Amino acid sequence: MDVMNFYTDPAVIRSSVEKVKNAARDFRNQHQRVPVIMEVCGSHTMAFARSGIKTALKDDVNLIAGPGCPVCVTDQKAIDAMIGLAGKQDTILCTFGDMMRVPGSRRSLVDARTEGKDVRVVYSPVDSVTIAERNPEKEVVFLGIGFETTIPLLAMAVRKAERLNLKNYSVWMTTKLVEPVLRTLLDSGEAEVDGFLLPGHVSVVSGEKSYRFLTAEYGLPGVITGFEPVQLLSGTYKLVRMLREGKHAVVNDYRSVVGQSGNQIAQSLMTTYFTFSDEEWRGMGAIPASGLVLKEAYAAFDAKRRFNVTVPPQRKTACRCGEIIKGRIAPEDCALFGKGCTPVNPVGPCMVSTEGTCAAHYQYMREE
Amino acid sequence: MCIGVPAEVMEISGEEARVNVMGAGMTAGIVFVPEVKVGDFVLLHAGQAMAVIDRTYAEESIAEWRRVLDGRDEFLY
Amino acid sequence: MKRISLAHGEGGELTERLITEVFVKAFGNEAHAAYDAAVLESAGSTLAITTDSFVVKPLFFPGGNIGTLAVTGTINDLAVSGAVPLAMTAGFILEEGFPLSDLKAIVSAMASEAEKAGVAIVAGDTKVVAKGEADGVFINTAGIGQVYGGNGGKIREGDKVIVSGTVGDHGIAILSARNELGLLSDVKSDCASLHPMLSNITYGLSGVRIMRDPTRGGLATALVEICEHHRVTVELEEGAVPLKREVEGACDILGFDPLYLANEGKALFVADEKDAEQILERLHREEKGKDARIIGRVTEAVSAGRLLMRTAAGSTRRLHRLSGLILPRIC
Numbered sequence: 001m002d003v004m005n006f007y008t009d010p011a012v013i014r015s016s017v018e019k020v021k022n023a024a025r026d027f028r029n030q031h032q033r034v035p036v037i038m039e040v041c042g043s044h045t046m047a048f049a050r051s052g053i054k055t056a057l058k059d060d061v062n063l064i065a066g067p068g069c070p071v072c073v074t075d076q077k078a079i080d081a082m083i084g085l086a087g088k089q090d091t092i093l094c095t096f097g098d099m100m101r102v103p104g105s106r107r108s109l110v111d112a113r114t115e116g117k118d119v120r121v122v123y124s125p126v127d128s129v130t131i132a133e134r135n136p137e138k139e140v141v142f143l144g145i146g147f148e149t150t151i152p153l154l155a156m157a158v159r160k161a162e163r164l165n166l167k168n169y170s171v172w173m174t175t176k177l178v179e180p181v182l183r184t185l186l187d188s189g190e191a192e193v194d195g196f197l198l199p200g201h202v203s204v205v206s207g208e209k210s211y212r213f214l215t216a217e218y219g220l221p222g223v224i225t226g227f228e229p230v231q232l233l234s235g236t237y238k239l240v241r242m243l244r245e246g247k248h249a250v251v252n253d254y255r256s257v258v259g260q261s262g263n264q265i266a267q268s269l270m271t272t273y274f275t276f277s278d279e280e281w282r283g284m285g286a287i288p289a290s291g292l293v294l295k296e297a298y299a300a301f302d303a304k305r306r307f308n309v310t311v312p313p314q315r316k317t318a319c320r321c322g323e324i325i326k327g328r329i330a331p332e333d334c335a336l337f338g339k340g341c342t343p344v345n346p347v348g349p350c351m352v353s354t355e356g357t358c359a360a361h362y363q364y365m366r367e368e
Numbered sequence: 369m370c371i372g373v374p375a376e377v378m379e380i381s382g383e384e385a386r387v388n389v390m391g392a393g394m395t396a397g398i399v400f401v402p403e404v405k406v407g408d409f410v411l412l413h414a415g416q417a418m419a420v421i422d423r424t425y426a427e428e429s430i431a432e433w434r435r436v437l438d439g440r441d442e443f444l445y
Numbered sequence: 446m447k448r449i450s451l452a453h454g455e456g457g458e459l460t461e462r463l464i465t466e467v468f469v470k471a472f473g474n475e476a477h478a479a480y481d482a483a484v485l486e487s488a489g490s491t492l493a494i495t496t497d498s499f500v501v502k503p504l505f506f507p508g509g510n511i512g513t514l515a516v517t518g519t520i521n522d523l524a525v526s527g528a529v530p531l532a533m534t535a536g537f538i539l540e541e542g543f544p545l546s547d548l549k550a551i552v553s554a555m556a557s558e559a560e561k562a563g564v565a566i567v568a569g570d571t572k573v574v575a576k577g578e579a580d581g582v583f584i585n586t587a588g589i590g591q592v593y594g595g596n597g598g599k600i601r602e603g604d605k606v607i608v609s610g611t612v613g614d615h616g617i618a619i620l621s622a623r624n625e626l627g628l629l630s631d632v633k634s635d636c637a638s639l640h641p642m643l644s645n646i647t648y649g650l651s652g653v654r655i656m657r658d659p660t661r662g663g664l665a666t667a668l669v670e671i672c673e674h675h676r677v678t679v680e681l682e683e684g685a686v687p688l689k690r691e692v693e694g695a696c697d698i699l700g701f702d703p704l705y706l707a708n709e710g711k712a713l714f715v716a717d718e719k720d721a722e723q724i725l726e727r728l729h730r731e732e733k734g735k736d737a738r739i740i741g742r743v744t745e746a747v748s749a750g751r752l753l754m755r756t757a758a759g760s761t762r763r764l765h766r767l768s769g770l771i772l773p774r775i776c
Contacts, residue, residue, distance in 0.1 A: 003423070003426045003427060003430060004374060006430050008757070009757075010683075010684065010757035012437070013757040013758050014757070014758070014759055015437050016433075016437065017758050017759065019436065019437060041370075042776055043370060043371060043776060049762065050762070051756055051757070051758055052683075052754075052756025052757070052758040052759070052760035052761065052762050053756075053758045053760075055756075055758070055760035055761070055762065056756075056758040056759055056760040069776060070776055071776060096414070096773075096774065096775050096776075097700075097772030097773040097774050097775075098772070098774045098775060098776050100770070100772055101769055101770075101772075110450060110451075110452070110769075110770070111450070113450075113451075114448050114449075114450040114451070115448070121626075121772060121773065122626070123414060123415055123626040123627055123628075123698075123699065123773050123775075124397075124414050124415025124416065124627065125414065125415075126397060126415060126416075127415070127627065146370070146775070147370065149370035149372070149413055149418065150370060150413070150414060150775060152400065152416070152418075153413070153414050153415070153416050156397060156399060156416065199370070200372070201370040201371075201372045201411070201413060201418070202370065204372070204411060204418050204419045205418065227372070229757060229758065230433065234429075234433050234436075237436070253429070255422070255425040255428075255429065256421050256422045256423070256425040256426035256429065257372075257411050257418075257419040257421055257422070258419075263400050263418065263419065265399065265400050265402070266400050266418070269399075342768070343458075343765075343768040343769060344457075344458045344459060344462075344768045344769055353776060362765075363762075363763075363764075363765060370775060370776060371700050371774065371775055371776060373697045373698055375698075386629075388694070389694035389695070389697050389698050390690040390691060390693050390694030390697070391630065391631075391689075391690045391691035391694050392617075392628065392629070392630045392632075392691045392692075392694035392695035392697075392698060393628075393629035393630060394627055394628060394629060394698060395627060395629075412698065413775065414775040415627065
């Protein structure tokens, strides 16, 4: 798309960096400190690191990574359960590539595959239904992870399996929602942030108005932001300007794809198939109604109801992913970072997921 | 938390479309964007089109940011 | 590491560990193991010797097949070592039931590639294993070449880094041909012999410090290896690495970084500033080098060995070896 050229134009990026720095310096003169901004979405974390913008802004804006990486917030027990599922007879386990290397308490799905288990990577959840159709003698289970952007695709997969009347297809749901975790973070008082860069692609589904609670109840500003370098800078600039002027609005800086109310069809599919559930968040514990699971009526497609999986006792490590997700510490503050924990040998999920805060720091910023 | 890529819609058939990202193709679901037409750009996520990209808004955003960079106009919340 | 995983074969960090912790530990000869081919002195002449095994799924793909790959891969290891390939061998491990017509197609591709490069295939071997014990056909080769190039000297600050064409073509071609992730593309593998192109290009130039063919692990991994072995810092310019549009599009869809995708017909040069333009000019005259570009430069001749990317935002970020498998991602 031709407009994309603007968003990656080096000259525009350089002048945009200056624009943000100037606004941030005004803030610093006012407050004698740099603004603290949380990017909720892991793909933002990754894009900031990869584009070099995080480094370019490091003296002027404190960008901290939020809880929006589905891999990083998946509880260790949930991963153990998935690995347990892979060990079942006549089972094909399908998942996104992102999940393959996440360590459970002892092993990952890559390890399970190395040991001969049938674990397959798909690009789209719907592809896992096709695998079930072609393998009627096997049980096919899809590991349903994701936030609001991905959850409607899980509904699509179940809908397709339902239409094909498949008896051998189910989804293991461990989904997460943005609003409950932001509320938990803010209520705990642990995250000292001035404002949020809001997840652009979640907003495509949930809509601009889903963040009204931020201003109405917490008096904090947010900007719905895209993922290209200039979009990141424009979103950051608008947020810093609001902070400088003491404004508390939710600004939609990604209007080309994000509307007021989000995608109605996606929302209604989610309401049809799913209901709220309490979810365990890695490092944060259980958060009430912070995820979605299949409704009773679709129990036939619910892997959690269909299979009994025993989870081995959990092993304690020095991994501090929980605090990193909350923005309380930086990856470099963790004793394991870059030593016991690297992308090849990850201890925690923040190092596994390419958009994990630790992996982003390791890949793009680590200096020896 | 989610990769989304602008993809051009080349062909539509029922609930699916053949989409193109800089010449690389893929079959994508279009259930979430029933209004989509051939020639539109959609936001592609894990094999589904999640939104039709609104060119007018995209161009307006660019014009607005150019004005901000030129110091001619500051954005309004 | 208790068992071998697929990632041990991807040419990244785990491959490196397998080599150093298992092979070099047992065999020694660390200095030779660092390059595509080992250079040995024998009766007054300098020879380069290399060996390579080929396993690829599917066996036939747009732009070539396992046979083309076996010949070009072996020739290229010699060519980037500054040698004229003289002869090679080919050993075949065949699976029971493998169609003879496919074998003939593979072998005839090998013959024609070898002939084009003027290399004789002089010895071979065949083993057949029971159905299920191999995947169609595996090929192992050895190659021997006569080293012609003089020593290009130590890498210096200001040296330029050049790549002979677009990167990632082979990786995306194979992925599309596997038809696994729903990716549809017309990208052809860049699978091609770099000989005699490289000897023509470097002819008479004294400042060619090093050449590599960035295969598995991609351009980034090959450059990290150069940086670490020679203890230099290389800075790449973001956006300077040539990419086919379809490759960029496929990477966007699947969340891949093209710098880590395999190439099978590309050369990477580190060369003195004064020779760089000449190399580029000569490359541009060749069909296989028409997209060649200077992609970066050596910024420190003595360092801990780092590969950096100068971003459009003005900062640098560090690039590492490929770590683990290349997996599509949605996040």
